[in-house]
Amino acid sequence: MSKQIYDRVALIGLGLIASSMFWAIKRAGLVGEVTGYARSSETRDTARRIGLCDRVCDSAAEAAEGSDLVVLCVPVGAMESVMKEIAPVLKPGATISDVGSVKRHVIETVQPHIPEGVHFVPAHPLAGTEHSGPEAGFAELYDNRWCLLVPVENSDPKAVAALRGLWEGMGANVEEMEADHHDLVLAVTSHAPHLIAYTMVGVADDLRRVTDSEVIKYSAAGFRDFTRIAASDPTMWRDVFLTNKDATLEILGRFTEELFALQRAIRTGDGDHLFDYFTHTRAIRRGIIEAGQDTDAPNFGRERAKP
Amino acid sequence: MSKQIYDRVALIGLGLIASSMFWAIKRAGLVGEVTGYARSSETRDTARRIGLCDRVCDSAAEAAEGSDLVVLCVPVGAMESVMKEIAPVLKPGATISDVGSVKRHVIETVQPHIPEGVHFVPAHPLAGTEHSGPEAGFAELYDNRWCLLVPVENSDPKAVAALRGLWEGMGANVEEMEADHHDLVLAVTSHAPHLIAYTMVGVADDLRRVTDSEVIKYSAAGFRDFTRIAASDPTMWRDVFLTNKDATLEILGRFTEELFALQRAIRTGDGDHLFDYFTHTRAIRRGIIEAGQDTDAPNFGRERAKP
Ligand SMILES: NC(=O)c1ccc[n+]([C@@H]2O[C@H](COP(=O)([O-])OP(=O)(O)OC[C@H]3O[C@@H](n4cnc5c(N)ncnc54)[C@H](OP(=O)(O)O)[C@@H]3O)[C@@H](O)[C@H]2O)c1
Numbered sequence: 077m078s079k080q081i082y083d084r085v086a087l088i089g090l091g092l093i094a095s096s097m098f099w100a101i102k103r104a105g106l107v108g109e110v111t112g113y114a115r116s117s118e119t120r121d122t123a124r125r126i127g128l129c130d131r132v133c134d135s136a137a138e139a140a141e142g143s144d145l146v147v148l149c150v151p152v153g154a155m156e157s158v159m160k161e162i163a164p165v166l167k168p169g170a171t172i173s174d175v176g177s178v179k180r181h182v183i184e185t186v187q188p189h190i191p192e193g194v195h196f197v198p199a200h201p202l203a204g205t206e207h208s209g210p211e212a213g214f215a216e217l218y219d220n221r222w223c224l225l226v227p228v229e230n231s232d233p234k235a236v237a238a239l240r241g242l243w244e245g246m247g248a249n250v251e252e253m254e255a256d257h258h259d260l261v262l263a264v265t266s267h268a269p270h271l272i273a274y275t276m277v278g279v280a281d282d283l284r285r286v287t288d289s290e291v292i293k294y295s296a297a298g299f300r301d302f303t304r305i306a307a308s309d310p311t312m313w314r315d316v317f318l319t320n321k322d323a324t325l326e327i328l329g330r331f332t333e334e335l336f337a338l339q340r341a342i343r344t345g346d347g348d349h350l351f352d353y354f355t356h357t358r359a360i361r362r363g364i365i366e367a368g369q370d371t372d373a374p375n376f377g378r379e380r381a382k383p
Numbered sequence: 384m385s386k387q388i389y390d391r392v393a394l395i396g397l398g399l400i401a402s403s404m405f406w407a408i409k410r411a412g413l414v415g416e417v418t419g420y421a422r423s424s425e426t427r428d429t430a431r432r433i434g435l436c437d438r439v440c441d442s443a444a445e446a447a448e449g450s451d452l453v454v455l456c457v458p459v460g461a462m463e464s465v466m467k468e469i470a471p472v473l474k475p476g477a478t479i480s481d482v483g484s485v486k487r488h489v490i491e492t493v494q495p496h497i498p499e500g501v502h503f504v505p506a507h508p509l510a511g512t513e514h515s516g517p518e519a520g521f522a523e524l525y526d527n528r529w530c531l532l533v534p535v536e537n538s539d540p541k542a543v544a545a546l547r548g549l550w551e552g553m554g555a556n557v558e559e560m561e562a563d564h565h566d567l568v569l570a571v572t573s574h575a576p577h578l579i580a581y582t583m584v585g586v587a588d589d590l591r592r593v594t595d596s597e598v599i600k601y602s603a604a605g606f607r608d609f610t611r612i613a614a615s616d617p618t619m620w621r622d623v624f625l626t627n628k629d630a631t632l633e634i635l636g637r638f639t640e641e642l643f644a645l646q647r648a649i650r651t652g653d654g655d656h657l658f659d660y661f662t663h664t665r666a667i668r669r670g671i672i673e674a675g676q677d678t679d680a681p682n683f684g685r686e687r688a689k690p
C-alpha cells in the first residue's frame with residue numbers, strides 16, 4: 077500500500093510551518109515531489125543549502141505550476157497577492173490550501189481569485205514555536221497536534237479528504253470547523269493571549285523604576301513564559317490582529333472586565349474571591365494535561381533539562 | 384574543608400520550597416540536622432515516608448527549638464502566626480529567615496515578634512514550579528537561579544553571610560535588595576503576570592460560545608502556557624496579591640493602559656504600531672536567554688521531549 081497522497085505539492089513561503097510540513101511529508105513519504113518558493117533569495121538559498129524542498133523555485137508561479145496541491149504558507153496579509161500571482165498557472169483539479177492563523181479573512185481575500193475547476197480547502201495547524209524561518213522547522217511539529225480544516229461552501233469532498241490524509245500523515249489529528257467559530261476559538265486560545273503577553277513584556281521594558289537588566293535577571297517566575305510568547309514573529313502577529321480584529325477585541329474586552337473585577341478584589345482585600353477564582357482555573361490545566369496537549373513536568377520539563 | 388554551615392536548621396512548612404531546600408542541603412552536606420514541621424498530619428506523614436527532613440516534628444516550636452537557623456516556608460499570610468508561636472523557644476544568636484514572595488509585608492508582620500538576640504534575615508528564592516506540596520521538591524530547583532536577601536536595618540553581617548553561604552551551597556546566585564524595590568520588581572516579573580494568566584484562563588472558561596473542551600483541545604498556541612501559570616497554588620497567590628497590593632495594582636494599571644493603546648491600534652488598523660511594539664519585545668527574550676535564565680529550545684524544549 078503506497079502512502080503517497082499527491083504527486084506534486086507546492087509550498088509557498090518557506091518558514092517554520094512550511095519547513096515542518098516538508099520534513100513531516102518526507103518522514104512519511106506522502107508526496108512525490110515537493111516544490112517550494114520564498115520571497116527573498118536569502119531564504120531560497122538557505123532552503124537549497126539545507127535540502128528543504130525537492131526543488132526550490134524562483135517564483136511562486138513556477139513552484140505552483142503543475143502541482144496537485146498548493147499550500148500558502150505566508151503571513152495572512154500576504155495570501156491574497158500570492159494567490160493572484162499563481163492563479164493563472166494552476167492546473168484544473170488542483171487544490172489550494174493555506175495554513176493561516178485566521179480563516180474568515182483568508183477566505184474572503186483568497187477565494188475570489190480561485191479559478192474555475194480549482195478546489196479551495198483552507199486549513200490551520202495548531203502547532204508552532206516562537207521561532208521562525210526556514211531553519212526552524214522539524215518533522216515532529218504536528219505530531220499529536222490538531223489541524224483544523226475549514227472547508228468553504230461547495231468544497232469538493234474528495235479534495236477535503238485528500239488534504240485530511242496529508243495532515244494525518246504528517247502526524248496531526250484533523251477536525252473540521254466553521255470559519256467564524258475558528259476565528260473566535262483562536263482568539264481565545266491564541267490571539268488574545270499573545271497580545272496580552274506582548275503587552276506585559278512591553279510594560280516591563282518601559283518601567284523606569286525597574287531596569288531591563290533586573291527584569292531579565294529576575295524573570296524566572298511567570299514573566300519569562302510571557303517573553304517566550306512575545307518573541308514570536310512580528311509580521312505574522314501584526315497580520316493576525318489586523319485580520320481577526322472583531323473576535324480579538326471581543327475577547328480582550330471580556331478580559332479587561334474580569335481583570336478589573338480581580339483588581340477590585342485585591343484593592344478591597346477580598347481574599348475569598350481571589351482564592352475561588354484561582355482554584356477554578358486549576359481545573360482547566362488538569363484538562364489540558366489529560367487531553368495530552370501539554371506535559372505535566374514542572375516548568376514544562378525545562379528545569380531538569382538544563383545543559 | 385567542611386562545607387557545613389549550620390549545625391541545625393528548621394524548615395517550617397514543608398511544601399515545594401522547603402522540600403527543595405532540604406534535598407539541596409543534603410546534596411551539598413550544608414547542615415548537620417534538618418528538622419521540619421507542617422500544619423497537617425497528612426503532610427508530616429508524607430514527609431516521614433519520603434525521608435523529607437532528618438526529623439519531622441509535631442509542632443513548629445519543637446522543630447525550631449535549638450536550631451541555628453529557622454526558615455519560614457509557609458504562605459506569606461501565615462508567617463506572623465508561625466513566628467509568634469516559635470518566638471519563645473528560639474535560642475540566642477539564632478537566625479530567622481523566610482522564603483516569602485513578598486518582603487515588605489513579611490518584615491512588617493514578623494519583625495515585631497523577633498526576640499532580643501535573634502537575627503532576622505528575610506530572603507526570597509526566585510525559583511518555583513506550578514506544583515506544590517512536600518513531594519513537589521527536587522534538589523536542582525535553585526541551581527543557577529537567584530535568591531534575593533533583604534536584610535533589615537541592623538541585620539547582623541555574620542548572620543547575613545551565613546545565610547548567603549547556605550543559598551549558594553544550594554546552587555543559587557545571591558544578591559541583596561531593599562524590600563520595597565524587591566516588591567516592585569517581583570510585581571513586574573511575577574505577580575502581575577500571574578494575575579493576568581489567571582484572568583485569561585478564567586475568561587476562556589467562562590465564555591459561553593466556546594466550550595471548555597474546545598479551549599482544552601485547541602490550547603496549544605499560547606494559552607496553555609497561561610494555564611500552567613494559572614495552576615499555581617491558590618493560597619500562596621491569594622496571600623501574594625493581598626500583601627503586595629500597591630505594587631501589583633500599579634503594574635496592572637500600567638498594563639491596562641498599554642493594552643488599551645494596542646487595542647486601539649488593532650481597531651484603527653495601525654499595523655506599524657503593532658509591528659514596532661512586537662519587534663521591541665523580542666529583544667527582552669533574547670536577553671533572558673543570554674543571561675542563562677531560560678532555554679532557547681522551541682516551546683521550552685517540550686515538543687521534542689514528548690513521551
Ligand atoms: N508560527 C506559528 O506558530 C504558526 C502556527 C500556525 C499557523 N501559522 C501561520 O502560518 C503562516 C506562516 O507562518 P510561519 O511561522 O511559517 O512564518 P515564517 O517562519 O515567518 O515564514 C514566512 C514565510 O513567508 C514568506 N513570505 C512573507 N511575506 C511574503 C510575501 N509577501 N510574499 C511571499 N512570501 C512571503 C517568507 O519569506 P522570506 O523568508 O523570504 O521573508 C517566509 O518564507 C502564517 O500565515 C501564520 O499565521 C503560524
Ligand SMILES: NC(=O)c1ccc[n+]([C@@H]2O[C@H](COP(=O)([O-])OP(=O)(O)OC[C@H]3O[C@@H](n4cnc5c(N)ncnc54)[C@H](OP(=O)(O)O)[C@@H]3O)[C@@H](O)[C@H]2O)c1
Pocket residue numbers: 395396397398399400401421422423424426427456457458459461465482483484485507508509510511512514515516517616619623
Ligand atoms: N511556589 C513558588 O513558586 C514559590 C517561589 C518562591 C517563594 N515562594 C514562597 O514560599 C512559601 C511556600 O510556598 P510553597 O510553594 O512551598 O507552598 P506549598 O507547597 O503550598 O507549601 C506550603 C507549606 O506551608 C504549610 N502551611 C500552610 N499554611 C500554614 C499555616 N497557617 N501554618 C503552618 N503551616 C502552614 C503547608 O502545610 P500543609 O501541607 O500541612 O497544608 C505546607 O507544608 C510561600 O510564602 C511562597 O510565597 C513560593
